[in-house]
Amino acid sequence: MLRRVALPCLLLASAAPAAAQPPAAAAPHPPAATPAQPELSPELKAAIQRTATAFSQCIATGIQAAPASATPEAAAASVMSSCATQRSELTQSVEAAFATMPEAQRTEAHTEFETQMGQAETKIADAIRQHRAAPAPAPATAPATPPH
Secondary structure, three states: OHHHHHHHHHHHHHHHHHHOOOHHHHOOOOOOOOOOOOOOOHHHHHHHHHHHHHHHHHHHHHHHHOOOOOOHHHHHHHHHHHOHHHHHHHHHHHHHHHOOOOHHHHHHHHHHHHHHHHOHHHHHHHHHHHHHHOOOOOOOOOOOOOOO
């Protein structure tokens, strides 16, 4: 069940900044648990979704604010550093869910989670490149006021 809840949230958290969409808006409802996968409590599900959303939003904000003078890699490292609290909270909620799993599943899920988190900085750098390559929005013009 963890893969059906936590890992999609994490994947969405990693992908959402590039697409500028929070994971809550795009997260599908997980299917019912199978006997081999224990059902996560509603509290754990909510904690994972909440922390994944916070991490994603922090990253999206960092991507938007990345200084043009910094390389994408340096900006990504800065974003990850500034989002350390949110990452820690996400890790804690996912680790709590891992603790409910059988050992074999726990090890596999932990490895997959760490792999995804290890790729986050590279994905953020790519998202910064995409953001910089996107055309700038047209400036808003003030409505014309008739002369008095």
